[in-house]
Every structure is written in structure tokens, then in C-alpha cells.
Amino acid sequence: MSHNDHSVELRPKLVGERVKRTEDPRFLTGVGRYVDDMSPAGMLHVALRRSDQPHARIIGIDVGEAFSVPGVVAIYDASDLDKDVKPAIPTSRMPGYYATPIWPLARGKVRYVGEPVVAIVAESRYAAEDALEHINIEYEPLPFAIRQVDAVKDDAPLLHEEAGTNTIIRREFKRGDVDTAFENAPVTVKGRFRMTRKTAVAMENRSYLAEWDQRKQSLTLHTSSGSPGIIRDVLSGCLDLPGTRLRVIAPDVGGSFGAKGSLYSEEMLVCILARKLARPVKYVSDRLEDLSGTSQAFDELIEAELAVTQDGTLIGLRADVIGDVGAYSIYPWTAALETVQVVSFLPGPYRMEHYRGRIRGVLTPKPPTGPYRGVGRPSSTFAMERLIEMAARKIGMDPVEFRRRNLVRAEEFPYRTASGIIWDKSAFQECLQGACDFVDYPNLVRERDAARKAGRWVGIGLASYAELTGIGSRISVAPGMPINTGTETSRIEIDATGAITAAFGLSSHGQGLETTLAQVIVDELGCKLEDIEVKHGDSSLVPMSSGTYASRSAVLGGGAATLAARVVKAKVLRAAAYLMEQSIEDLDIYDGIIASRNSNQTLTLKEVASAVYTQMGRIPRDQREDLTASETYDPYLGTACSSTHLTMVEVDTETYGVRILRYVVAEDCGKIINPMIVDGQVHGAVAQGIGAALLEEIVHDDQGQVVTASLADYLVPVATSVPNIGIVHIEADLPNNVGGFRGMGEGGTIGAPAAVANAVSDALSHLGVSVETLPVTPERIFQMLRDTNTPRSANST
Amino acid sequence: MTEQKITLSVNGQSYTRMIEPRLLLSDFLRQEIGLTGTHVGCEHGVCGACTVVLDGRSARSCLTLAIQAEGTEIETIEGLGNVDKLGRVQEAFRQHHGLQCGFCTPGFIMAITDMLRHHPLETDDQIREALSGNICRCTGYEHIVNAVRELAKERGPLK
CATH class of the missing domain: 3.10.20.30 (Beta-grasp domain)
Incomplete structure (x- = not known):
């Protein structure tokens, strides 16, 4: 391309356009293909008898008359599968960590209500569930500590005796001299913050179908996973099958939000059973099993204290956190993923010298916690942003002005946080300003004050945060974890018909990657959108992939696609230059047509492909090269994605129900590939964050039973629970990665709980209460208001 | 049995x-x-x-x-359309990006098909109320509301 050729620069690009999604027609007409839509001939169904005990020894299993149920084929407990599988070990280099082995069925002991114990295989799910009724499991109940504050004690009953402790994760970050800083601090505020246990509630329940090919002695697992490559790699070891005989496919997947990105016992189980029985075996979770067996989230107890000067400058922060890991450390992310991120992100996007954050991750007899949209940061942002507003209130400063003084400024980038995270080139200040401008903040404050005068409980709350997205190989997504989360591969091929296949190991489960990755390729390669097929979610497409999670696919997938498209484009141009007798510098491709600046001659991609592949001898042997490329991208560092959320809420003075009156998100996600999709991601994530703030809570009673075991009890937002959301896109200095993209899929879930908690606290400030536990349900507000009648322990010094 | x-x-x-x-x-x-x-x-x-x-x-x-x-x-x-030719509600969902993972989408579209025949859907509150029997975990509902608003406007007042 010539530097003088402005026409090339002015050509419309697809990156940045609201391109309608190419995957939509199949979803809209009911011909998407999710795992449960597949029914290969001879398929068997699995139903699971799950533990009804939180911690007990399995004394005996009696199958009774289960085999008398017509259609029952086989019944297994752990002892039947010993020779068929090795456990998955979620290893980590974290000091003092214990990796709980993961088996398909409970061995010897059960450790949470809902843990799979017995598998029944039958010709239909109905028959398998009928047979469950006949199974009798004799347990010897063992002592247990269901709450993390009890499980962390030295004399607490051990869940995994081999670990010698329930505290399998310990980590501390510190900088400066925090205790001295606090001694001399003019103003401090503190709180005891808790985001209670949540779960992802993807609308498609977890679903697995394994097919054993007797002829090739090979296995195919169709799984509702967000990370088919990780599942392939771990199962290869567990099942002793090389990648050539083990293929893991994530077809259409109905949402994950992180929770489908880990290895599950049932995933191992269907593979073992398919091989054992030489028939396809399917397991589909029902919602009860989902709410009691899918990985859960958050549930840290955060005691944190913030020191500031009278003029509103942050001095230091100290925090002691107990994370409730649940019964197992999840594969591959380990119990460190959620817990350690709470203390590594706690200082937030603020300038601060002194910090100490300690976490202890504790085993409890509850379902394992694992990745859920936002990971660690919803909890840390909730705690930090509450402290920020508490401090602002205490010194009588507007919380916006307080944040403005402490958010890292553009000239300070790259800024190393107290926990070692590097913030770089992200619009911290601009997002704060953008959110305030969008709502006309001074006017909104007047509106709130007027409403209060009229006796309404109205409050405004903000949350500013930054997150690391698109993380490369410099750090692992989960600390100490041995899998590679730093690279992704794209393989692009133009075939003999001129059609383009772009293959990724990433998996799309709602993100619209078939569209956005194609948009990136169109701009780089110069082809037409409709000529590209994006393939994803299949372990056989690229040598290694860890999948879609942690807001990484636009950055890593988009980066890999860009690199591969450039290589393919160079090959197309070399072939075209020969065919057109032009120099490469004078050629360019746009809309699938190769044109020269110096002639009217053009070639289509199809013609070039035909010349390269089909027309023998058309291009000399030593110049002919396949129009393919496979490129792997490693962004090395992560990119900082930042945002400010601002909301105004009203608390009903009689019912204590919270209604959201205004909501705005100002965010910097770098160069936007498809604004329509970004808006949708923001809306969805904010809705989940509002759910976490106001509705969602997994409750285990003192006996370890989950009492929120249906969607009538575990409440997720419906259309009436969420407002329209204003979105301000701020494109600041682009990050130093290929494409200039930042990840953004998780952000809403990070900002919304904190912003809503701050707004509710503001609305109730005249009543002397402060929101420290989420969800802030009407019942909790009632309790808080009742408790203010009795003297509270001093909340600040 | x-x-x-x-x-x-x-x-x-x-x-x-x-x-x-x-x-x-x-x-x-x-x-x-x-x-x-x-x-x-x-x-x-x-x-x-x-x-x-x-x-x-x-x-x-x-x-x-x-x-x-x-x-x-x-x-x-x-029964509402196919990949070659989307039905009207399906098309509105596509235009307004009213879906992400697509799993809840058929249920929403069938509910809306009913609502368009029987409910006024004149205000956003009415639309959100009409949609509140269906859960979507991806979209946060706003784009679905936008799609239904357009469909209701196109339909006009209920007869």
C-alpha cells in the first residue's frame, strides 16, 4: 500500500460497526445445536444419586431393586471406576496449598450436599431417575464446620484429612508500612463486607455427551464448556488417551459466565461410561443439580480499613479476608483464583502507598467456588468502593471529588499498585467524568435532595474500578496455576473455492465471536464477511487453547486473527502480484477483490485461490504457497479496562424494596469491535451485578443443605428488576497490543454491586445504616434499621 | 408404564x-x-x-x-420462520440484538408472540411486565424491550 493512497485509508472498516450477528438466524429459529439437542443412536442417559449429607463417610451402597426398573443398564459407584480413571489434580505453586483430587464420583466420603455418589445408566432419563429411588446409601455422619469463620479455626473438623488443614490458600500482599500509616492517620473508616455466595445460572444447564468410537478406540466429548481445550488436555491424562483419540467439542453453549469453564465430575463420568459401555452416554443437569452442584462464587468475608487525610487523600488500606472455597479446589483454576484476586485487586484504581491484604481460603462442606463473571473483583470493588464513600462522607467531601483526587491520573501511567498490578493507559479519570456528565451529576444531586425533602429514601452511588483483561503469559490468570492462559491461536485458510475458514480454540457461549472475529479478519485480510466461516469450540482445531473466560477472547482471539490474516494476506498478494505482473507494493485487497494502483486489472480472491490450488503450474513451483496461516498471539501483559458506574436508587419506605431509578456505565474498553455487542455485554453484566446486589444469594442452612434450590428461591433479575442503562464509551489511549482491544465482558458485574450498595447506603444514610452485606434485600434493610435502635459497635475510629 | x-x-x-x-x-x-x-x-x-x-x-x-x-x-x-426467512419477531430480535447465547430466546419469542396478540404493550413498564415471566441471563433485557417496543408499535393498538 502506498502512503499516498488515501483512498485505501478511507475505506469503511467493519471493526467499529454494529454488524448484525451471523450466528443469530440459527438461534432465532430453534435450530441452534446445544449438547442436549444431540441424540446419537443407542444413546444412554445418566442420572446421579447425590449426597444429602454435608460431610459423611460412605458405609455402604445398596442398589436394592434398581435393576428391576425397565431400561436400567448399569449402576456404578466410585469403586467400580477405579481402574478407568486417574483423578484430576488442580495443582498450584502457591505455598501451603493443597490440591484436592477430583474424581467422577465420591470416594469414601462425601463433602457437600449435592456431590455425585452413584451413577445410574439407563435407556431413558425417566428410567434412570426411577431407579434412583431404589438406591440406599448408608452414611456415617462426620462433624463439619459449615461457615468459613468456623472452618478456619485450628480445631475445626478437617474436610480433607490429607491436607492437614482446612486453610488451603494463604496469601499476603503488602507495600509500605501500613500499621504506622494507620497510627498516624487523621481519618479512618472500616467495615466487615460480604458478598454472599452466588451462582452463575446459565440458562442452559451443564450438559455432556460422550461417544466412544470402538473402531478407532477414540472418544468425542460434546460439552457445554467454555474451555474445551482445557477439558481435552486434562481428560487426556485422566483417561490415558492422546489428543488424537480424544476430541472435546463445545457446540452451541447456552451461557457460562465462568461457571462452565472448569472441569466437572460429570464430564469425566460420561467419558468413562461411554468407553466402558461402548455406547453414547449423556448427562444433562437439571436446575436443582445446577443450584447445588455447579461451581459457586464469591463468599468472602472482608474486614477492611481505609486511612485518609482530612483533605481526602488515600493513605493506606489494610484488609483481612476469609474466602469460603467450598469442598474442593476446582480444576484448573484452583481455590486461589477467586480468593487471591480479592486481595490483589482490593486497592482498586487508586493511588495509594501503604497496603496490606491477607487472604485465607478455607475448605467448607459446600459446592466448590470457581470462576464467575468478574472473579474476585466484584467482592473487592464492593469493599473498596464502600470504604471510599464512607471516607468521603466522614470528611464531608463529595464522593465524586474524593475519587477524582485519588484515581490514578493519565500522567502517572504505568502505575504499579500496592499488590503489583500494573495499570496502564486506561481512562480512569475520564470514565468518572463521563458518567457524571451523562447524568448531569450536580443536577442529579439536587434531584435526590428534593426527593429526600419530600420524604423519599433516594440515594446516589458510584463505583470506579479497573480490571486486568486479555492477560498474556507474563502472569497466570489464576496465581500459581500451571496451565497456559497467555496465548491463543488462530488458523486461517483460504481453500480452493476461495472460501475462508478461520479456526480458533476459543469458545463462544453468547459473546458473538463468530461475528466479531470475522469483523477483525475482514479488515485485515480485505475479504467479505460472508466468505468467512469462524470455527470455534473444538479441541481439534488448534494444538492448544484454554478457551473463553476472563475477558480475553477479543484481545487474544482478535490478536491471533489479526496476525494470521496478515500472513494470509501477504501470501495472497504475492500470488496476485505474480498473476497480475504487478509489484506487491501496488496491490491491495478490499471486499475480496485484489486491485492495483497502476492498472485496471483486478482479481478476485476466488480467482487467486483457483490459480494457487487448482490450476496446476499456473504459479511456478518455487513460488507457490498455500493460502494458510496459523498464528499464536501472546499479549504478554494484560490490558487495563476501567469504568465508573453511577446509579440512583429509591428504597421503598414501607416494603424496603429497592428500585433503580437511573443507571449509567462509562467504560473504556479500547477499540470497540462491535458496539452493539459491547452494549449487550454491558447490559447483561450490569443486570447480573444488580442481581448480586439486590436479589441473588445461595443459602446453606446450618446442616449444609442448600435452601435456595430452585429459581423461585434463588432469584435472578427479570425484565422488571433492571432499568435501561446509559452507556458512555470512552476510547482513551489504546493499549499496546495487536488490535488495541481491551476485554470488557465482565465489567458490569464488577461495578454494579458496589454502585448499588453505595446508592442504597446513601438513601439510608439519614437512618445511620451502611450496607456491608449483599444482596441488600428488604429483609436485610429491615434488620439493619431494627439494629440501629440498639447501639452499634463503632464502625470507625 | x-x-x-x-x-x-x-x-x-x-x-x-x-x-x-x-x-x-x-x-x-x-x-x-x-x-x-x-x-x-x-x-x-x-x-x-x-x-x-x-x-x-x-x-x-x-x-x-x-x-x-x-x-x-x-x-x-x-413454526415461526427459518434460517432463510426469519419471522417478524425473530427479525426484530436480530435487528435489536435481543439475544446472546440464544438458549432462552425461543421461549421469549413464543411468549412475545402471545403477548403481541393479547396485551397492550403500550409502555415500557407494560412491556417489561409482559417479559417478566421469562429469564434471560445474557442480555439484561434492554435490547429485548427495544425489539418488543418496535413490534408493538408496528402492530398498533389492540383491537
């Missing part, structure tokens, strides 16, 4: 099958006649993913026994 014969119409086509009386309508549609566009999200009638239109009104197919549907006319997502 003793099987019984049922005959019902799905998307204008008549089906006769021998079924167990306990068979759910959702399982009948998905497993007996292979229409897997109707999804099952909770099996307890809360999420709405399994919504179909039964004799003109939306119904939870996971809370309906197939045998209860004897003699009825059922509409499912597959």
Missing part, C-alpha cells in the same frame, strides 16, 4: 404417538418429534425457556404433560 395414544398438532402438522402419561410436553416436542428448538431451563416453570403457544396462549411446556395437550394446536419456535 402403560402407554397411551395422543394426537396433536404442532406447527400445523398432526402427530400421533404412543406415550407414557407422565411424559412432559417439552420432552415430547424435543425427543418424540425432534423439535429441539424448545429448550428446558429449569423444569419448574420459572424460567420460561420452554414456552410454547398452546391453543393460542403461551404455556410452559415443562409444566404441561404431553397427554394434556391431546387434541390441541401447538406453535413452537420452528
